[in-house]
Amino acid sequence: MRRKLAAGNWKMNGTTAALSELEALARAYPTSSIDVLICPPATLLHRAAEVVRDTEVTVGGQNCHAATAGAHTGDISADMLVDAGASAVILGHSERREDHGEQNEDVRAKARAAMDAGLKAIICVGESLEQREAANTLDIIGGQMSGSIPDQSTGENLIVAYEPIWAIGTGKVPTLNEIGEVHDFIRNRLERRFGEGVGRSVRLLYGGSVKPSNADEIFGVSNVDGALVGGASLKTRDFSGIVDALLKA
Numbered sequence: 001m002r003r004k005l006a007a008g009n010w011k012m013n014g015t016t017a018a019l020s021e022l023e024a025l026a027r028a029y030p031t032s033s034i035d036v037l038i039c040p041p042a043t044l045l046h047r048a049a050e051v052v053r054d055t056e057v058t059v060g061g062q063n064c065h066a067a068t069a070g071a072h073t074g075d076i077s078a079d080m081l082v083d084a085g086a087s088a089v090i091l092g093h094s095e096r097r098e099d100h101g102e103q104n105e106d107v108r109a110k111a112r113a114a115m116d117a118g119l120k121a122i123i124c125v126g127e128s129l130e131q132r133e134a135a136n137t138l139d140i141i142g143g144q145m146s147g148s149i150p151d152q153s154t155g156e157n158l159i160v161a162y163e164p165i166w167a168i169g170t171g172k173v174p175t176l177n178e179i180g181e182v183h184d185f186i187r188n189r190l191e192r193r194f195g196e197g198v199g200r201s202v203r204l205l206y207g208g209s210v211k212p213s214n215a216d217e218i219f220g221v222s223n224v225d226g227a228l229v230g231g232a233s234l235k236t237r238d239f240s241g242i243v244d245a246l247l248k249a
């Protein structure tokens with residue numbers, strides 16, 4: 001059985017004051033049958049890890065460099081994330097692909113580094129509106145998967161997040177059928193590449209405008225093992241609604 005995962009991506013939001021949200025979240029779920037992960041900005045990661053220490057909530061990074069160390073001004077290695085207390089890292093988010101020109105092979109190299117360091121890599125894939133309208137969604141996702149997911153992936157170190165670019169931060173969400181079609185496709189691709197055992201054990205998250213009000217129905221879709229949540233993860237009141245929906249799913 002795949003353990004469900006509610007993951008929050010704070011993006012470039014949050015200073016010290018935001019740690020109180022994390023504290024409230026950790027207090028709300030002293031024990032849990034699902035995984036709850038928050039990925040704060042790198043500046044907060046170490047303190048965030050202190051806040052959730054000895055609780056069920058874990059913290060992660062939003063990016064890492066492919067190299068272990070060296071002359072890469074402004075970058076952060078996977079080992080540094082681990083040292084700061086991270087258990088996972090989001091990689092290949094569409095905002096990184098767009099803002100920083102990250103290509104599939106960059107994401108794959110980063111994912112290798114993350115896995116080598118003992119982190120879970122949450123690899124994001126997703127189509128633009130133009131690609132969906134041209135009926136290219138599955139081709140795009142398939143290409144991103146084969147380009148970005150490293151060979152060393154297992155059910156333990158890989159999580160795939162399907163995030164349609166047009167649904168991120170827009171309040172627009174694909175239909176449940178559309179979500180199901182892509183998640184089934186991703187599962188199928190993973191089984192074909194890594195074999196049934198591994199393919200079936202990788203967790204698949206849906207991301208893009210997940211809110212307490214739509215979480216229930218999204219978590220009812222087959223092969224949706226949780227969510228990657230942006231805006232609604234910033235306030236514990238909202239994120240708890242999503243965690244509660246996943247606990248019931």
Ligand code: PGA
Nearest residue numbers: 168169208209229230231
């Ligand atoms: P959103 O972002 O929940 O604000 O749409 C999701 C994401 O980018 O991971």
